[in-house]
Amino acid sequence: MSQFFSDSIEFLPILLQGVRLTIIVTVGSLILSTVIGLVWAFMRVSGIRALSGTAVVIVNLIRGIPIIVQLFYIYFVLPDFGIALSALQAAIVGLGVAYSAYQAENFRAGIEAIDHGQVEAAQSIGMGWWLMMRRVILPQAVRIVLPPYGNTMIMMLKDSSQASIITVAELALQGKLIASSTFKNTEVFTLVALLYLTMSIPLILLVGALERRFGRK
Amino acid sequence: MTAMIELTDVHKSFGDHHVIRGFSASVARGEVVCLIGASGSGKSTILRCINGLESYERGCITVDGVTVDCTDRSIVTVRTHVSMVFQRFNLFPHRTALENVIEGPIYVKGESRAEAIDRGRALLARVGLADKEGAHPAQLSGGQQQRVAIARALAMQPRAILFDEPTSALDPEMVGEVLEVMRSVAEEGMTMLIVTHEMAFAREVADRVLFLDQGVILEQGPARSVLTAPTNPRTQDFLRRVLHPM
Numbered sequence A: 001m002s003q004f005f006s007d008s009i010e011f012l013p014i015l016l017q018g019v020r021l022t023i024i025v026t027v028g029s030l031i032l033s034t035v036i037g038l039v040w041a042f043m044r045v046s047g048i049r050a051l052s053g054t055a056v057v058i059v060n061l062i063r064g065i066p067i068i069v070q071l072f073y074i075y076f077v078l079p080d081f082g083i084a085l086s087a088l089q090a091a092i093v094g095l096g097v098a099y100s101a102y103q104a105e106n107f108r109a110g111i112e113a114i115d116h117g118q119v120e121a122a123q124s125i126g127m128g129w130w131l132m133m134r135r136v137i138l139p140q141a142v143r144i145v146l147p148p149y150g151n152t153m154i155m156m157l158k159d160s161s162q163a164s165i166i167t168v169a170e171l172a173l174q175g176k177l178i179a180s181s182t183f184k185n186t187e188v189f190t191l192v193a194l195l196y197l198t199m200s201i202p203l204i205l206l207v208g209a210l211e212r213r214f215g216r217k
Numbered sequence B: 001m002t003a004m005i006e007l008t009d010v011h012k013s014f015g016d017h018h019v020i021r022g023f024s025a026s027v028a029r030g031e032v033v034c035l036i037g038a039s040g041s042g043k044s045t046i047l048r049c050i051n052g053l054e055s056y057e058r059g060c061i062t063v064d065g066v067t068v069d070c071t072d073r074s075i076v077t078v079r080t081h082v083s084m085v086f087q088r089f090n091l092f093p094h095r096t097a098l099e100n101v102i103e104g105p106i107y108v109k110g111e112s113r114a115e116a117i118d119r120g121r122a123l124l125a126r127v128g129l130a131d132k133e134g135a136h137p138a139q140l141s142g143g144q145q146q147r148v149a150i151a152r153a154l155a156m157q158p159r160a161i162l163f164d165e166p167t168s169a170l171d172p173e174m175v176g177e178v179l180e181v182m183r184s185v186a187e188e189g190m191t192m193l194i195v196t197h198e199m200a201f202a203r204e205v206a207d208r209v210l211f212l213d214q215g216v217i218l219e220q221g222p223a224r225s226v227l228t229a230p231t232n233p234r235t236q237d238f239l240r241r242v243l244h245p246m
């Protein structure tokens, strides 16, 4: 046990550098996926067939391709078209785009769950589409969307480890590097798992609180 | 007297279901008109066409001289000129009574917040809810919610208000308070087109009654004569069923 602690003290500084990158990738792709996901969702509910059809096609394409392949594409293929991103940028863009599909489905479900009478009331006082979204629909949809959104955050935290495949030295990759140079697999990967739990358990508790607060149907 | 709402030979279909089949009517400035008819005869559809919630295929609708065309930007003008009160209230549940009332004036008409709040408070007082301005819809009874909805409609300072069965979703003991508010709005000269099954109210408040059957007006005239001495057999049949349900 005391050996575990001294190993921990030795490895933690390096692993914490990995934690830093894990957080950057997670937060960056969370923001990006939220923004892009909102765009797909707005296209879906716009009532304009060309827009909603386009959104359906894009979302299904994204959903049908594994995240790893999307990361490869952005990191290895886009440079051939003159778009060269750093590994970190590619990871954020790749995970952001991949997750935008799930975000979009969640946002759309939330928007469509709002009673149609709300749309009519908003229109009948002369609100345009965007004003209605901002003042009437979205404030009500947020309560429906938040609990699943929290779950998406947890999944993204864990899936940020996929960035290791394109050389981003986030927590999982740092762990692997230390383990292969020290052969202390048990100690290192236990530490890595504990660090992930330290980040995910607060999120899990947050989702629980959101579900209690906004009630699950 | 010039017409505030004018409908000329309006047709409307849902798919191949021809719901409105040549509806013509006009509501004069300051006039109160009740639209009655059986379920499915197209009453709601007519109201929804007037403020552009629904499009129509043929004919023409104008409100205070502006043609109603829901594909055109002018529809926003029409909607600020015509308010609507719904059967199920459709208040914004995430906002308080006062916020519901001032939402349109501030965000659609661009009034200053202070001015909108002053007028909103006065309107809530007028519908008897001065003490409820901070309550959310879920904390109000059905009758109170519908009175807030009427205040919200009035807050737009509309030229006409459309009512779609405003008391049908209410418990019987709350019908009176809503009709009372509507009566006072009518007395102040508001132009009103009301879909209702409250025949006693129609007889007392309406200037004119239109009887709608399968998308056309079968009979119309002063409230008293249509409601007490209808000439069309279908009107007679309808009134018998409404006034003397089994």
Ligand SMILES: Nc1ncnc2c1ncn2[C@@H]1O[C@H](COP(=O)(O)OP(=O)(O)OP(=O)(O)O)[C@@H](O)[C@H]1O
Pocket (backbone or CB within 6 Å): B014, B017, B019, B037, B038, B039, B040, B041, B042, B043, B044, B045, B046
């Ligand atoms: N959005 C819609 N899509 C298809 N059919 C519709 C739609 N809205 C109404 N209808 C049909 O149009 C007809 C007229 O409906 P409307 O709601 O205007 O009747 P109403 O006179 O208001 O009846 P009620 O007294 O039940 O409210 C009905 O047969 C109805 O089924």
Ligand SMILES: [Mg+2]
Pocket (backbone or CB within 6 Å): B043, B044, B045, B164
């Ligand atoms: Mg109806």
